[in-house]
Amino acid sequence: MKAEIIAVGTELLLGQIVNTNAQYLSQELAAIGVDVYFQTVVGDNMARLESAVTAAQSRADIILFSGGLGPTQDDLTKDAIASVLGRELHIDRLSMDKIEGFFRDRGVEMTENNRRQALTIAGATPLKNETGLAVGNALVQEGKYYVILPGPPKELKPMFEQEAKPWILQHALGGSVKAIYSKMLKFAGIGESALETKLIDLIEGQSDPTIAPYAKEGEVTIRVSTKAASEAEALVKLNAAEVQIQQRLPEHLYASEDVPLEKVIVEWMGRLGLTVGAAESCTGGLVMEMLTSIPGSATIFKGGIVCYSNEIKKKLLNVPHDYLEGENCPGAVSPEVAQVLAEQVRMIMDSDFGLSVTGVAGPGYSEFKPAGLVYIAIAERGKETEIHELRLNGNRETIRIRSAKAILYRLWRRLVENEKE
């Protein structure tokens, strides 16, 4: 079953917006086993719209349209399709009632052009719009399937999910289809290429389930996907693949769903009643910002100090003067200072863990040390402090994000290790 997606709108051709609808619909169609062969964008112009419909008829079985269903004279999608198919347009009564009700409820007079949003191609199934006024359409003619959806993503997505997809499954795919099921595995403390190396035989050799890596700063995600007739059938295959992957990367797989590392940490520490404080130099508050972005972080995070200057490192975190100044001193970017920062902030915050980050975010050098050299440390009540040296690539932003994720990774590892004891 071949599909084409036609997005209608001059704003797309001017580059004012990016065509996220095509991406969304492509993903959704792939998930029900429909192959998208072409995506087209055409402006709000009758002749060009008609030519796009005709071209799509010659190369696709299902044609999905997004956009051009609004109230203005520019909104021509249904007109063009009706014209190519030789059908009439009429007003869908239920949609018209809804539009009239909308204006009545707001005490606003409805302008006549709003009637256009209730237009339906003769013989088509109206697709309800839960989040807007323009009605969608679905119809079959000469073995070709036409699905007409509104342009705003907040209208298109619910209409596709609740109205169009069931219609396609029933009419175009005959009610029996294998859907694609996926599981997201999240990794930390390992780069994308190192992870790929460890899994290369699975990524390249395996076709069911398929295994595909995605990278974001400081985190790597693997999507494991399979086609199956039911979720239960899919889970058997997905879970087996997860076990296989987990065995190769036991120290890096932190979640089997798409959540950030900080969420796993905050929830885990919350369950154990543990607390943490942080002292940040080059990350400037990013570690704390990540932790506190998670609802519920107030129970585990007491506070912390951004010690950007040496003056504040000494004054608030008791870093000895001779660590920071004088010939042969280790300097602010050193394992010694990372250790003091972590231990001191833990004591000041009276928390179970103390985290620290000190390094050169760049651009350029600091203390004659290169951008990307970063020391992180984690102090824990009653245990020895752990210190790591990082040598990171990238620009200022990347180095800061990777440093913050690195110390969070070490905190997560500590929770794992402590649980084993």
Added chain:
Amino acid sequence: MKAEIIAVGTELLLGQIVNTNAQYLSQELAAIGVDVYFQTVVGDNMARLESAVTAAQSRADIILFSGGLGPTQDDLTKDAIASVLGRELHIDRLSMDKIEGFFRDRGVEMTENNRRQALTIAGATPLKNETGLAVGNALVQEGKYYVILPGPPKELKPMFEQEAKPWILQHALGGSVKAIYSKMLKFAGIGESALETKLIDLIEGQSDPTIAPYAKEGEVTIRVSTKAASEAEALVKLNAAEVQIQQRLPEHLYASEDVPLEKVIVEWMGRLGLTVGAAESCTGGLVMEMLTSIPGSATIFKGGIVCYSNEIKKKLLNVPHDYLEGENCPGAVSPEVAQVLAEQVRMIMDSDFGLSVTGVAGPGYSEFKPAGLVYIAIAERGKETEIHELRLNGNRETIRIRSAKAILYRLWRRLVENEKE
């Protein structure tokens, strides 16, 4: 002059990536007066690629391709175009030297398929790739212009800017074209709809220059654009519009280029030799993270404290116990506590300014106060502390970003006011 953009890549048809190249090229073409009539996406398939080229020939004068120039057997863009145009492919010597040098420098053996990246359609102008290995192409045949670009945006953008655009201007547009010139105006401390209301007559009534607003969390941008034969001609119109807008929003326009507020603040304070510290509760470090994201922030930012718990507010920032506990106490989310935090952190950091944020980021209530209630304060050496109450809408993330931008806005206003004195 009509254009069509053809993006090549099965990953687009699967929805794995969104077609940002089409958006970028559409914007760039609009800026040089070329009308994009169609955008097409086609997979890595010879027959369908050829059909896309043929279809585009029938409806466009300039056809731009992105993607499918890589080393693998899937990369077929040049093959398909050469086949439709009845031309040969040969190896571009300069590109081949570069590819061989790339592998030699890395001490890696070049696999044979990398030669494909140096392929050039006979008679085409090679377009240099500054950031990758695959060479681009530009050619004319029977009055149609073909521009072939790589898929990765970091290769496509510089190649378009430096190689393809000049080629199009010279060959397709004959060297004389009115280009679009734009100026970005950045605003803070005002929402998009309030700003639009103040400028609605200009936005709707003016066609040259055009005035269009864009919103991002906590900031609003206005793009002022005009078509002109030269930059000097454009600037006369753009500057006049800027003055007009500035007069209506004198307290909110902070820059005439696309820079974040924190950059303006860091650079301004750096010139004046001023310093700042911050005490953050609900923003959890975000204000400091924003300031320290700017290179050079070390000269103006000494440090700060994230006081997420009441315990730390008392211990490190000397907030009186009876502000935080007991019947009828103002509580942590109060103007009283905001004031103490700002004044104390300024003294602790021995800085010229002290910033504070305390509020409810949500979800839900805290101290029986609703999410979105936030107090910010700014203390300055030798001046009275200024306190503001914010009532923000949105989710946890939005409320945090808007709170952080709000205190930065007040700091910027303070710099403006101080300069007037």
